[in-house]
């Protein structure tokens with residue numbers, strides 16, 4: 001029998017105030033437990049604090065108040081170096097606007113995801129190739145981002161987040177810029193990863209997508225309302 005899933009990410013009364021002017025309380029006192037293997041979507045209107053919340057969970061942005069524990073470790077006491085290392089090993093982040101490096105091929109862009117882990121270039125490229133094959137881009141390894149469609153670029157961004165085999169995959173509207181079919185394709189990739197045991201948190205405006213998630217967190221003005 002399956003034992004009860006353990007909490008892997010715990011948000012304890014976290015808040016984020018942007019100084020401004022005018023000051024904006026983008027995230028307002030959120031407490032939330034994410035369990036191992038969860039598939040969570042974050043929904044809410046534009047400006048409700050979704051990206052701010054995800055960036056804090058992804059250790060890309062500091063908290064104004066509260067604490068975050070990931071796998072039982074209080075990340076607020078970590079130094080910048082420790083944070084980078086922790087992020088590199090544990091968290092795969094997919095940005096809405098891809099952030100691919102224009103001068104690098106698809107394969108090199110994905111290999112960048114392993115840059116800070118002391119893995120040799122040849123091995124990095126080998127692993128990048130494998131992950132690109134997994135997302136259906138095995139025949140686009142040498143293409144530059146500008147030679148790829150939007151959906152393909154997004155799949156490269158997904159591959160880059162996955163190449164280090166992270167426990168957590170965080171995605172900020174990864175299907176927002178895509179046509180329906182490319183968007184559904186990205187969603188299937190994420191759902192498949194979840195089946196393999198990865199914990200996934202994804203922001204979406206797409207209610208059809210949100211419905212397919214086991215947990216939906218709805219934000220209004222930086223607060224969880226459902």
Ligand SMILES: Nc1ncnc2c1ncn2[C@@H]1O[C@H](COP(=O)(O)OP(=O)(O)OP(=O)(O)O)[C@@H](O)[C@H]1O
Pocket residue numbers: 018019020024025026044045046047048049050051052053
């Ligand atoms: N760097 C910043 N400095 C000041 N205010 C900011 C900053 N980033 C975001 N905000 C404000 O914080 C609030 C929450 O922004 P956030 O980007 O988290 O919203 P969101 O829910 O992701 O919206 P969207 O769906 O449009 O992406 C917004 O009102 C925004 O104007």
Ligand SMILES: [Mg+2]
Pocket residue numbers: 050051052
């Ligand atoms: Mg956003």
